[in-house]
Amino acid sequence: xxxxxxxxxxxxxxxxxxxxxxxxxxxxxxxxxxxxxxxxxxxxxxxxxxxxxxxxxxxxxxxxxxxxxxxxxxxxxxxxxxxxxxxxxxxxxxxxxxxxxxxxxxxxxxxxxxxxxxxxxxxxxxxxxxxxxxxxxxxxxxxxxxxxx
Numbered sequence: 001x002x003x004x005x006x007x008x009x010x011x012x013x014x015x016x017x018x019x020x021x022x023x024x025x026x027x028x029x030x031x032x033x034x035x036x037x038x039x040x041x042x043x044x045x046x047x048x049x050x051x052x053x054x055x056x057x058x059x060x061x062x063x064x065x066x067x068x069x070x071x072x073x074x075x076x077x078x079x080x081x082x083x084x085x086x087x088x089x090x091x092x093x094x095x096x097x098x099x100x101x102x103x104x105x106x107x108x109x110x111x112x113x114x115x116x117x118x119x120x121x122x123x124x125x126x127x128x129x130x131x132x133x134x135x136x137x138x139x140x141x142x143x144x145x146x147x148x149x
Contacts, residue, residue: 001091001121010048010086011079014057018074018130024059028067048086055085074102074134080125090125091118 013034016062021027031049035042049068052058057077058068070077089097090116098114 001117004087005046006048007083007087009038009040009045012084013045013048014041014052014070014077014082014130015133017058017068018077019134021069022074022131022134024070025068027062028065028069030067051086052082055081057081057085068082070130074130077130078126079128079130079133080122083125084132088109089118090121101140105115 016034017029020029021043025046031046032042034040034049035045043130049058053060053068056071059071060066060068080090089099091098093101093114097143098111098118101111
């Protein structure tokens, strides 16, 4: 799995919004504030925010008092939701989704490996919510605790 700057920035921005208003629909955060808090170039962040809004993860409000808020509670938004909103498939093989990988002959078993990797990645990112990451402990889908900083 390759985590692009776009995906990393999207998750950081979503966490910053969630930290402000974890249940959604309340406190608004301006794009410039998000960019400053997370050290993300504002022009790059604005495109990411559009994708997150189109995916139904953020709500935007215009005007001088406007900004962004979660479209649903942080407990209902997974890391996988955010990654798919800005990057498409979680895993790719030669730039294509793992499901589309095809091999012949001695390499034919590779497709199964890539699909297993995809499934393992999906298990972790779909089982981890923004609320999980904002909590003191960072649980994994298997119940183990991720180290905290």
